[in-house]
Amino acid sequence: MHAILIHGMGRLPFAMSLLAARLWASDIRPHLFAYSVVFEHWGDCIQRLEKFITKRVEANEYIMIGHSLGTVLTRAVIPRLTHKPSACFLLAPPTRVCKTVSIFRHYRLVKFFGGECLQILSSEEFMDTLQSTGVPTKIYAGTGGPRGRYSPFGDEPNDGVLTVRETFLPGIPQQTVPVLHPFIMNSKALARDIVKVTRSLSPIRAK
Numbered sequence: 001m002h003a004i005l006i007h008g009m010g011r012l013p014f015a016m017s018l019l020a021a022r023l024w025a026s027d028i029r030p031h032l033f034a035y036s037v038v039f040e041h042w043g044d045c046i047q048r049l050e051k052f053i054t055k056r057v058e059a060n061e062y063i064m065i066g067h068s069l070g071t072v073l074t075r076a077v078i079p080r081l082t083h084k085p086s087a088c089f090l091l092a093p094p095t096r097v098c099k100t101v102s103i104f105r106h107y108r109l110v111k112f113f114g115g116e117c118l119q120i121l122s123s124e125e126f127m128d129t130l131q132s133t134g135v136p137t138k139i140y141a142g143t144g145g146p147r148g149r150y151s152p153f154g155d156e157p158n159d160g161v162l163t164v165r166e167t168f169l170p171g172i173p174q175q176t177v178p179v180l181h182p183f184i185m186n187s188k189a190l191a192r193d194i195v196k197v198t199r200s201l202s203p204i205r206a207k
Helices: 012-026 040-058 067-078 098-103 108-121 124-129 182-186 188-201
Strands: 001-005 029-033 062-067 087-090 137-142 174-177
Touching: 001 012, 001 040, 001 067, 012 062, 012 174, 012 182, 012 188, 040 062, 040 067, 062 067, 062 124, 062 182, 062 188, 067 087, 087 188, 137 182, 137 188, 174 188, 182 188
Parallel strands: 001 029, 001 062, 062 087, 087 137, 137 174
Antiparallel strands: none
């Protein structure tokens, strides 16, 4: 079993390295996809991701794991793939235009570093065009963000960037993890669950 790991906006593939190591220890071979929101156009990135997946997995079974913007890339590329993944795991996925993007998208510095990808995340029209993955999928939402009177999220459970409600997709099981948005992929419980679900789809030799 192979795994395609896609990091989030403003991060590097290294951000997924702890999760990759835990997958490797469970006989799941990880492949880290790298991209840049500053220097790369959305269409080019999707095309490159498609080629990356095809070259790495060939005819083998594989899963896809995306974090944040990586989940949007995941959902966008799957319709283009002839050989579909066995399952998808979406870590803190923005499934609609979230409040934080709406607030910061007009700041010049944020617009520069967010590039075309930020404009896509702030487009309701685009987000609504993303299809269901068509394969077994699970969402993990963080709940380690601030809540209460002085929180921009009020009393809603959140990961500091997204509310749990902003990660919801109809018909897709969702599990909460008590962590912040940038670190959700480092959760040991999350990694264990991904391995467990993957094993239920295609048995992997336990260690």
